[in-house]
Amino acid sequence: MSLDRTAGSTMGRLDGKVIVLTAAAQGIGQASAIAFAKEGAKVIATDINESKLQELENYPGIQTRVLDVTKKRQIDQFASEVDRIDVLFNVAGFVHHGTILDCEEKDWDFSMNLNVRSMYLMIKAFLPKMLAQKSGNIINMSSVASSIKGVENRCVYSATKAAVIGLTKSVAADFIQQGIRCNCVCPGTVDTPSLQERIQSRDDPKEALKAFLNRQKTGRFASAEEVALLCVYLASDESAYVTGNPVIIDGGWSL
Numbered sequence: 001m002s003l004d005r006t007a008g009s010t011m012g013r014l015d016g017k018v019i020v021l022t023a024a025a026q027g028i029g030q031a032s033a034i035a036f037a038k039e040g041a042k043v044i045a046t047d048i049n050e051s052k053l054q055e056l057e058n059y060p061g062i063q064t065r066v067l068d069v070t071k072k073r074q075i076d077q078f079a080s081e082v083d084r085i086d087v088l089f090n091v092a093g094f095v096h097h098g099t100i101l102d103c104e105e106k107d108w109d110f111s112m113n114l115n116v117r118s119m120y121l122m123i124k125a126f127l128p129k130m131l132a133q134k135s136g137n138i139i140n141m142s143s144v145a146s147s148i149k150g151v152e153n154r155c156v157y158s159a160t161k162a163a164v165i166g167l168t169k170s171v172a173a174d175f176i177q178q179g180i181r182c183n184c185v186c187p188g189t190v191d192t193p194s195l196q197e198r199i200q201s202r203d204d205p206k207e208a209l210k211a212f213l214n215r216q217k218t219g220r221f222a223s224a225e226e227v228a229l230l231c232v233y234l235a236s237d238e239s240a241y242v243t244g245n246p247v248i249i250d251g252g253w254s255l
């Protein structure tokens with residue numbers, strides 16, 4: 001929140017904006033939902049995990065809704081319930097560990113479905129509302145493990161996140177003259193519950209943690225809150241001239 005010195009009251013950078021986001025029950029999605037609400041947005045936080053999602057109900061400005069982003073019918077129903085939307089933040093994604101040889105067809109299909117098709121479905125459902133309003137802002141979650149950087153054991157994951165960059169640029173180019181902008185966020189390694197699960201699921205979690213930390217030039221992971229602050233900027237009018245960008249936040253990992 002910034003101080004409005006003329007009025008002597010606090011003004012949020014997202015005052016009055018309606019923001020819909022997916023995968024908001026934990027990690028970057030949860031941190032972003034809270035950061036958006038603190039800046040005055042009316043947040044509709046969605047996730048497949050109902051019990052975890054309910055933790056957000058205590059925050060003023062946040063309402064929650066269960067949504068599985070792989071289900072077109074659920075998405076279309078949800079979109080029909082939302083009157084106005086200023087910002088759509090597509091967060092949901094899954095990290096598959098392994099090379100192409102470790103990636104079975106079912107793994108490929110699962111990741112493509114959750115990481116890419118979900119964004120196609122969400123944008124297709126909400127973009128017509130934005131076009132009718134003559135304004136809209138879409139933020140997609142990508143990663144530096146994509147077309148930006150080759151990362152070991154991230155084959156299908158990187159393929160999906162590169163697709164997200166392509167989708168982002170395409171939507172930005174197609175609708176720029178109709179008041180729509182579209183960017184994506186490309187984090188490095190972020191300390192979230194799924195990162196901790198990935199570390200714990202390895203044969204030697206201590207070694208896995210060391211390996212993850214060794215690849216950080218800063219010697220630490222990003223926090224979900226740090227990534228959320230970048231998302232506040234992208235969601236706000238401060239970034240009004242920014243569109244079609246894969247915005248990197250990786251502590252220099254991809255340098």
Ligand code: NAD
Nearest residue numbers: 023025026027028048049068069092093187189190192194
């Ligand atoms: P996370 O993986 O810890 O949480 C993911 C959330 O997605 C959970 O709340 C889960 O319930 C929800 N979810 C799973 N399937 C769903 C579905 N079908 N419909 C709706 N919700 C569903 O969160 P995270 O680590 O913050 O990752 C969020 C996004 O950020 C992902 O797209 C991820 O690829 C990306 N990302 C993460 C990192 C990282 O290091 N954590 C780095 C770069 C990019």
